[in-house]
Amino acid sequence: MIEVRGLQVRYGGRLVADVPELDVGRGECVAIVGESGSGKSTTLMSLLGLTPDAEISGHVRVCGVDVLTAPPRRLREIRGARVALVMQTPQAALSPATRLGVLMRRALKLHGVGKVPSSPTDGTSPQGAVTHGGKGRLDEIMGEAVEAVMLDREILRRYPHEISGGQAQRFALALAIALGAEVILADEPTSALDVTVQAEVVGVLRRLRAERGLALLLVSHDLALVSTVADRVLVMKDGVVVESGPAAKVLAEPSHPYTRELLEALP
Numbered sequence: 160m161i162e163v164r165g166l167q168v169r170y171g172g173r174l175v176a177d178v179p180e181l182d183v184g185r186g187e188c189v190a191i192v193g194e195s196g197s198g199k200s201t202t203l204m205s206l207l208g209l210t211p212d213a214e215i216s217g218h219v220r221v222c223g224v225d226v227l228t229a230p231p232r233r234l235r236e237i238r239g240a241r242v243a244l245v246m247q248t249p250q251a252a253l254s255p256a257t258r259l260g261v262l263m264r265r266a267l268k269l270h271g272v273g274k275v276p277s278s279p280t281d282g283t284s285p286q287g288a289v290t291h292g293g294k295g296r297l298d299e300i301m302g303e304a305v306e307a308v309m310l311d312r313e314i315l316r317r318y319p320h321e322i323s324g325g326q327a328q329r330f331a332l333a334l335a336i337a338l339g340a341e342v343i344l345a346d347e348p349t350s351a352l353d354v355t356v357q358a359e360v361v362g363v364l365r366r367l368r369a370e371r372g373l374a375l376l377l378v379s380h381d382l383a384l385v386s387t388v389a390d391r392v393l394v395m396k397d398g399v400v401v402e403s404g405p406a407a408k409v410l411a412e413p414s415h416p417y418t419r420e421l422l423e424a425l426p
C-alpha cells in the first residue's frame with residue numbers, strides 16, 4: 160500500500176527527511192519515531208504530496224499512485240478517501256456548530272460514498288449513471304463505521320464540543336472507515352490524550368488493522384505506544400533514518416545510541 164525508495168525532502172536546500180526505504184503492506188503497522196524536528200511529519204506529509212514548498216525527490220507509491228509525479232486529479236482520488244490523515248487534535252478540524260452525523264454525511268457525499276448504479280431499465284436515468292443510495296444506505300454506513308471504532312451511534316447527534324478528545328480521535332477514524340480508507344496516516348494520534356484514553360484509541364487502531372486489513376503508518380515520539388501497535392519501526396534523527404527493523408527487536412535490542420537514548424527517556 161505504501162512503497163518509498165530514496166525519498167529526500169529539502170526546505171531551502173536543507174535536507175529535512177532522508178528515507179531510503181519504507182514499505183507498509185495491507186494489515187501492517189509501521190511507526191516512525193524520533194524527537195521533535197527529526198523529519199517524521201515531513202515524511203508522512205510527503206506521502207500525500209502535501210509538502211508544497213519542499214524540493215522532493217525519490218519514489219513514493221501510495222495505493223498504486225506515484226505521488227511525486229501524479230497529476231493533481233490522481234492525488235485527489237487518494238487524499239481523504241483511500242488514504243486518511245489522522246492528526247493529533249481532530250476536533251480543531253470539525254465545524255463547531257454542526258452535528259457529527261451531518262459532518263460525516265457531507266464528507267461521504269462529497270466523495271460519492273453510498274452511490275449505487277441506477278437501474279438501466281427504470282427509464283428515468285441513462286445507463287451507467289449513479290444515484291445516491293438514499294438516506295438509509297448512508298445511515299447504515301455511518302452507523303457501522305462508528306461502531307467499528309467502539310463508539311455508540313448516538314454520538315452522531317452530538318456537536319464537536321460535546322465529545323472528549325479520545326472520542327474525537329475515534330470519530331476521525333470512523334470517518335476514515337466510512338470513506339473506505341485503505342491506508343491511515345496517523346500523526347501523533349494519542350499525544351493529546353490522557354493515558355487511559357490513549358489505550359482506547361490504540362485498541363481501535365489494532366482492531367482496524369486486524370479486522371479490516373488497513374495499512375497504518377504511525378508517527379509518534381511515544382515508544383510505549385509504538386511497542387503495542389507497530390510491526391516495524393524507523394527511528395529518525397535530524398532527518399536521517401538511524402535505525403529500522405522489527406519493532407520488537409529495535410525496542411528490545413537497539414543498535415543505535417540515539418534509539419537507546421529514546422528508550423532511556425521513557426518514564
Ligand SMILES: Nc1ncnc2c1ncn2[C@@H]1O[C@H](COP(=O)(O)OP(=O)(O)OP(=O)(O)O)[C@@H](O)[C@H]1O
Nearest residue numbers: 170171175193194195196197198199200201202212
Ligand atoms: N514548510 C516548511 N518550511 C521550512 N522548514 C520546514 C517546513 N516544515 C518542516 N520544516 C522543517 O523540517 C524539519 C523537520 O520537521 P518535522 O515537522 O518533519 O519534524 P517532526 O519530527 O515531525 O517534529 P514534530 O514532532 O515537532 O512535528 C524541522 O527542522 C522543521 O523546521
